[in-house]
Amino acid sequence: MSIPHRAPGGFPVVGIIGGGQLARMCVGPATELGLTLSVLAEDAHSSAALVIPSSPVGEHTDVEAVLAFARECDVVTFDHEHVPADVLQALVDDGIAVHPSPAALQHAQDKLVMRDALTAAGMPCPRWTAASTAEEVTAFAAQVGWPIVAKTPRGGYDGKGVLVAESVDDLDEWLVTAAGRGEPLLVEEAVPFVRELAVLIARSPSGQAAAWPVVETVQTDGICTEVIAPAPDLSEDTARTATLVGLDIAATLEVTGVMAVELFELADGRVLVNELAMRPHNSGHWSMDGAVTGQFEQHLRAVLDLPLGSPRPRARWTVMGNVLGGEHPDLYPTYRHLMARDPELKIHLYGKGVRPGRKIGHVNVCGDDLADLRERAQHAADYIQGVITQ
Amino acid sequence: MSIPHRAPGGFPVVGIIGGGQLARMCVGPATELGLTLSVLAEDAHSSAALVIPSSPVGEHTDVEAVLAFARECDVVTFDHEHVPADVLQALVDDGIAVHPSPAALQHAQDKLVMRDALTAAGMPCPRWTAASTAEEVTAFAAQVGWPIVAKTPRGGYDGKGVLVAESVDDLDEWLVTAAGRGEPLLVEEAVPFVRELAVLIARSPSGQAAAWPVVETVQTDGICTEVIAPAPDLSEDTARTATLVGLDIAATLEVTGVMAVELFELADGRVLVNELAMRPHNSGHWSMDGAVTGQFEQHLRAVLDLPLGSPRPRARWTVMGNVLGGEHPDLYPTYRHLMARDPELKIHLYGKGVRPGRKIGHVNVCGDDLADLRERAQHAADYIQGVITQ
Incomplete structure (x- = not known):
């Protein structure tokens, strides 16, 4: 197991289990903050391994591989929620700092455990x-x-x-x-919801918490295709309720790091909890360009128990469009066209091979004119996917 | 020589000669754009080598090392201006795309060559x-x-x-x-200037150019300590003149990539060219948080001849404070305090060991109240340096 090179000055190594795009997107903020990342990657060409010098290859189900990896890190966190309970417990037994903790993480791993806990805590569920x-x-x-x-x-x-x-x-x-x-x-x-919302929370081991504005998420065939931050025409009451639900869940379950709560909004303005994710989440990708502190920087700060950054939005509206793989594997030539068409477009690609329907990137646009931003984000996503040709 | 891992999809490898902080700060935008970086680093623990998987160690004066490095890249650019002319010529002779070209770069390498060319082109000089x-x-x-x-x-x-x-x-x-x-x-x-300004230009091989707003740079003992974007109380005439001087120089010298022109502002509003830099520059660090397109993303787009991004400022004011090394080598504990004090502070550290007076990072703050922003940036820089203790 190679030893990650630390920056001089007492900076820690943050270990991430899983080499997907969520680990990859920690690279920018970790570099800025002087932190070293180390990723336990599925293979040497996984999304995060392409851009992180310390990316040993190993299975997240292999206790010995995970332990050897984790012992070179100051804190361990996750790109995904698939690490088995016995592997997580072995880390804790070994004295390794794991955020979120296995006790919290189980609520994102098992929806029955989640429903039990949220119902017991009085959180609104279907x-x-x-x-x-x-x-x-x-x-x-x-x-x-x-x-x-x-x-x-x-x-x-x-x-x-x-x-x-x-x-x-x-x-x-x-x-x-x-x-x-x-x-x-x-x-x-089957909840008769009028739309889907999400609230993204960061919480540190010390208990400090921060919430980004509540967003609207648009799903197509079960996959999130668009996020609008903040959710348009959201009543103050619903926004406050949704934020408090998020903060309550994070505190009750003692979540550390970033957590997303997917919500159903009902016609009467009430919200019901749909799903939980205990990691940076697709519904928070807008924050990379749209907030003072993006979710990946905030996740790193939270798992290191550093003071959290401001989640304040930097524009009236930010729209995120997910880029799905299409029929065309050559992405590089396509994005020339987009850059020329829209100099304000922020393109985020994951270094992944194109497969139809696979999430391979996203785009963000920020500004004052929501209809215009939605058109531009949709156009860019469709153009990269190859659904449109100009 | 190791071969950099490319992302699938036809994405190029950008080679950077020199592993300092300018190469390091390309990491975030390169990751977002799916580009692969490769750095010819001074040593395995240089600023950029800590965060870039492909960082072969070699001397920028060693023709064979530079050629072997460059042949694995699609384009070669620079962290510094110290590559000797014969090494640059060897790259060109080998058919390697070099941006900026040696013919342009000599104007940033030799101040007499620069003064000759600018005088011939009618640019205002002392x-x-x-x-x-x-x-x-x-x-x-x-x-x-x-x-x-x-x-x-x-x-x-x-x-x-x-x-x-x-x-x-x-x-x-x-x-x-x-x-x-x-x-x-x-x-x-000795020019009786009232203050120093800088104009930052990006120009692509196709000739597209973009200019960020003219900034004020504050020097202390010959080192830039603060940048204010845009320069306060700058007349429209002077701003226009400075921007045109920058664009003219970039076009005349056929600069590719980011170029900084340091200027003296005179009492009558005229400007005189002080220095040129043909690479991302300290006077542009504010753009990482303060502009839609930061200088490192723009440099990558420019050297790849991709359409340039918008240089539009994202806030009324952005203040950059340079962080210099002080007596305290342990940076990590100090920045906890800063994060708690100012949740909007954007900290950028270079992974470099602390030596008194050495540039080891910078901070950016964005907002509407310039006096407040200047106080906050100055406080953060002073606190990390250890000049103040709270």
Whole structure:
């Protein structure tokens, strides 16, 4: 295991398990702050390994590899939430500082654990139950009405692991699979939301917390395609409630680092918690250009228990557009056109190979005219994907 | 020579000769744009080598090392201006794209070549001459009056290589040294300037150019300590003239990449060119947080002949304070205090060991209240240096 080179002056090494784009996007702020990053990467050409000198290759499920990696770091955090509980526990047992802690992280790893904890804490959730049988599903649907939303408690992302069921027959296969795994499904009412919001919180081990403005997230086929910061036409009451829900969850679960709470907004202005993520999150990418302190800098500050930076927005509006892979693998020539078309466009690419539908980057635009910003972000994302050709 | 890992998608490798902080600060924007950096570093722990995976160690004076390095890159640019002419020519002869070109770069390497070219182009300069003897100095001073300013044409920086002479006796030693080198001194009138300004230009091989707002630079003991963007109370006429001087110089000398022109502002609003730098420059560090496109992103775009980004300021004022090394080598504990005191402070550290007076970082603050911003930037710089203790 190679030893990361530290900057002189007492600066720490932040270890990140997983070499995806979230680890990659820590590079700019870590460089600015004099911090050294070390990444346990899936392979030598993963998104983060391309840009971080200390990127040993290892599996996040391999206790010995993770321990050897972590012992060269001052704090360990995560690019993803897939590190198994026994590996996390081995880190803690070894005396390694892990942020977020395994006790907090489990709420982002298992949606049933999350629903249990949030319900116990009085946080607003959709009606839900754990169901292992067709009878349990039917009984729940009798209370909340069809359709219902079934989720695998572990391992889902970007719409995977979620099924909207019109009848119990739709769940036949899922119930068999769940029984095979010996774990129930999470079954929730289908919430009649008017839109989706997200609140992003950073919290340090000392308990300092900071919240960015509540954003609107736009999903297409279960994948976030656009984020508007702040959420347009959001009532002050809903904004305050959503922010307090985020801060309450972070404090209750003792989250450290950045946490995203995905929310449903209802017609009456109430919010219900949809999902939690305990890491920098797609709904916060706007902050890289749109806030005084972006989420990746804030995450580094939080896991190191440094004072948090200001989450103040730097423009009236910031719009983030996700760039998905299309049919054209050659990204470099395409972005010349975008740079010429829009000199204010901020392009963020992840160094990943193009596969249709894969998140390979995002764009941010900031300004005063929301309709114009949305058009520009959408155009750039569509052009890189190849959905449009000019 | 190791081969830099490219991101998939046709992205180029930008080679930078020299592993100082200017190369280091390209890391954030290169990562965002999917570009790969490769640095020919002075040593394995140089500022840039700490954060760039491809950082072979080699001397910028070693033709073979520089050629081997450059052949793995799509374009070569510079962290400093010290690469000798024969090494630059070898790169060009080998068909390597070098930006800025050796023909342009010589104007930043040799102040006599610069004065000759700018005078020929009608750019406003102090009165100057090349002087090898006491007689030549005395004759020049008889025209412009004492004191005069003597400069070694090559190799000076941060006030080194500059001497204000009250009489010809002050230059005894310098004239002997210059005679030994076989090159004259550059001797200039001492300009009665009211303040120093700088204009930063980016220009691409296609000829596209962009200018950031003209800034005021504050020097202490010959070292830039503060930059205010834009320069306060600058007349529109002077701002326009300074910007046009910068654009004219960039076009006339066919500069590619970022170029800084340091200017003297006279009481009547005229400007005179003091120095040129053909690379990102201290006077542009404010743009990392204060402009839509920072100078390091713009330099990368320019040397790759990509369309340039908008240099529009993102705040009414941005103040940059240079952080100099002091007596305290442990920087990490000191910046906790600053983060707690000022959550909007943007800290940029260079990963360099502390030596008294050495530039080891800078801070930026953006906002509406200039006096407040100046106080905050100055406080942060002084606190890190250890000049103040709270």
